[in-house]
Amino acid sequence: MEKPSPDQQKTLDAFIKTAQYLASLTTQQDVWSEVGKVLVNFFGADLVAFGERRADGEIIGRHWAFSDQVSSQRNLGSEAKEAIAEVLESGFLTSQLVFTPDPLSVAFLPITQENQVTAVILVGHRMSEPLPKDLLNVYLAVAGLAGTTATRLASEIELRQHRQHLEKLVKERTAELAIAKERAEAADRLKSAFLATMSHELRTPLNSIIGFTGIMLQGLAGPLNDEQTKQLGMVQSSARHLLNLINDILDISKIEAGQLEIASEPFDMRQTIGKAVRTVTPLAEKKRLALVAEVAPEVDQITSDQRRVEQILINLLNNAIKFTEHGEVRVECRISDGWLVTRVVDTGIGIKPEDMGKLFKAFRQIETGMARRHEGTGLGLSICQKLVEMLGGEIWAESGWGVGSTFTFTLPSSPSLRGTK
Numbered sequence: 001m002e003k004p005s006p007d008q009q010k011t012l013d014a015f016i017k018t019a020q021y022l023a024s025l026t027t028q029q030d031v032w033s034e035v036g037k038v039l040v041n042f043f044g045a046d047l048v049a050f051g052e053r054r055a056d057g058e059i060i061g062r063h064w065a066f067s068d069q070v071s072s073q074r075n076l077g078s079e080a081k082e083a084i085a086e087v088l089e090s091g092f093l094t095s096q097l098v099f100t101p102d103p104l105s106v107a108f109l110p111i112t113q114e115n116q117v118t119a120v121i122l123v124g125h126r127m128s129e130p131l132p133k134d135l136l137n138v139y140l141a142v143a144g145l146a147g148t149t150a151t152r153l154a155s156e157i158e159l160r161q162h163r164q165h166l167e168k169l170v171k172e173r174t175a176e177l178a179i180a181k182e183r184a185e186a187a188d189r190l191k192s193a194f195l196a197t198m199s200h201e202l203r204t205p206l207n208s209i210i211g212f213t214g215i216m217l218q219g220l221a222g223p224l225n226d227e228q229t230k231q232l233g234m235v236q237s238s239a240r241h242l243l244n245l246i247n248d249i250l251d252i253s254k255i256e257a258g259q260l261e262i263a264s265e266p267f268d269m270r271q272t273i274g275k276a277v278r279t280v281t282p283l284a285e286k287k288r289l290a291l292v293a294e295v296a297p298e299v300d301q302i303t304s305d306q307r308r309v310e311q312i313l314i315n316l317l318n319n320a321i322k323f324t325e326h327g328e329v330r331v332e333c334r335i336s337d338g339w340l341v342t343r344v345v346d347t348g349i350g351i352k353p354e355d356m357g358k359l360f361k362a363f364r365q366i367e368t369g370m371a372r373r374h375e376g377t378g379l380g381l382s383i384c385q386k387l388v389e390m391l392g393g394e395i396w397a398e399s400g401w402g403v404g405s406t407f408t409f410t411l412p413s414s415p416s417l418r419g420t421k
Ligand SMILES: Nc1ncnc2c1ncn2[C@@H]1O[C@H](COP(=O)(O)OP(=O)(O)O)[C@@H](O)[C@H]1O
Pocket: 319, 320, 321, 323, 346, 348, 349, 350, 351, 359, 360, 364, 365, 366, 367, 371, 375, 376, 377, 378, 379, 380, 381, 382, 405
């Protein structure tokens, strides 16, 4: 390779410095003023300007930069305007010698941004002969760098605007969410207050309806004839049903509002099973179903919420009796792998495989011609599941249509196991 002449070496150095300088520009700086400075300082140009076409078609010059030697003169001459128009049109470099009145050799360099000639750089050197070809080639490369730099800075600015816009959007959305959350919380507080009031306002009169119809049914308020006894019996059973419904709805609401307090105290599981079984015995007797409890010898004290465990047991036993016409209902309880496993097994109508997925969903009763004969709220299993989960266990069902069902729930048999599942 031929060794560059001292002049070529100087131009090459200037170009490298230019490339480095333009690469370091940030969006704070104006590309065109900086390119002006570079051409004056690194390449010794006497004049630099940018020519472009305004929206009205007029060719104008901007960002003039001068070395000390050239007097300030800011209007473009008609020759310069023509040259700029030509370069904008063709995209090719031109150069010419003008007199201002001193001789000035000017190059017109196209600036290309995204495949379009957007402006023209005018570089003038005070000399009376045409600019050397080598220098013109380097200038063309500088114009290329200027175009890429301008494109880069423009996209950086655009990116920043997008980011700011996004940040603004996020802030707005966050504020909206905060308002929505505040509203939801207010509504929730209102709901809780409403439920607490309703619980009292509905339960109290219902209990007195149930109590007083009971008194009348017992004949304590005077003798009743058969028809009156029958009608009052219906009043009492409807009132009981309504009370159950209210209690269930209150339970679900409290669980969902996270307001249900769970106790954690030692109690005797064997006794709790006995109590639940005694509660449902009249129902089983009415249907002539055998009611069996099989509690393994190792089952005694567990630490959990006695009242809630009893509620789960009664719910499952009630279902088992409700959906069984012949045979027996059995409770089994044993300890397995540190878990207290309780099963309620019946020989009733069972559940079709396609209906298994509907179990444990609030207000879902499985629609069979038969099920309609059974009253209920469809909340029992959903409450059981939530309670079991709160107590640290699991509940599931197995069933065969026409064969019977088994509902199993687990509870941690010692408090240390809580929360491990
Ligand atoms: N032991 C069972 N045998 C057959 N079906 C059952 C049994 N337990 C529950 N089911 C089905 O699951 C549904 C939901 O039960 P549950 O949530 O307790 O509501 P409810 O008892 O008020 O109907 C019942 O309506 C019934 O269709």
